[in-house]
Amino acid sequence: MSNIDMYRRQMDLTYSEINYLIRLLYATNDQETKNLTLNQLWNKFSHLQFINQLLYNECFQSHMSTPTTLQASQPSIPEAITQQNQTNTPQIEITREQLSEFTGMNGKPAYVAVDEIIYDVTNNAAWSVASHFGLTAGEDLSQEFASCHTGQQWILETLPPVGRLIT
Known part of the structure; x- marks a missing residue:
């Protein structure tokens, strides 16, 4: 499975989780449950933004060079982010x-x-x-x-x- 396919699958799963959380918000009257659900929605939305950025970077990189060059010379996007954070x-x-x-x-x-x-x-x-x-x-x-x-x-x-x- 390519990185793009993996990111798209993660996005689909996250969309499903967001959809569930929205339905939960409508179904509950308990304020504490609503607050926890809103917190989870915010986290899922942030996760979705992160995956979207990874997908964008992957697509952008694939247009800038051939896939074999990318795979041979560059780390995957998550590894690159981790390396960047460690070195920066x-x-x-x-x-x-x-x-x-x-x-x-x-x-x-x-x-x-x-x-x-x-x-x-x-x-x-x-x-x-x-x-x-x-x-x-x-x-x-x-x-x-x-x-x-x-x-x-x-x-x-x-x-x-x-x-x-x-x-």
Whole structure:
């Protein structure tokens, strides 16, 4: 199965999950269930955007060179993103106290830390107004990320890393 076919299959599955979540929203009156469902919808939508970008990149690359050249000389898109994040992670070390200043307020960027890596969420739609479902920028959100986004490391791969949190 080609990467394009795999991405399209992932998109189809994600569309089905979004459709289910929308039906669930209409069927429930419980506010907590609605809030959790909206959170899941937001995550699925973000996942869909990520897959769409991968698909676009794959199609763009296939038009720019032959498939044999791509397969022989370039890593797959997910590997390339991971490599890019690993090589582009600045070696700036920031303390928790310094991190707390990056709240997205007063002209400062919005940073969050997850597993000792600090990410810039300033321009991320899920973090509009420097908050995300009651969480605020400027904090270490490792536990919150683990409890809410288990198995969704791809989310972090879409955020630009800016440094390391020192404890």
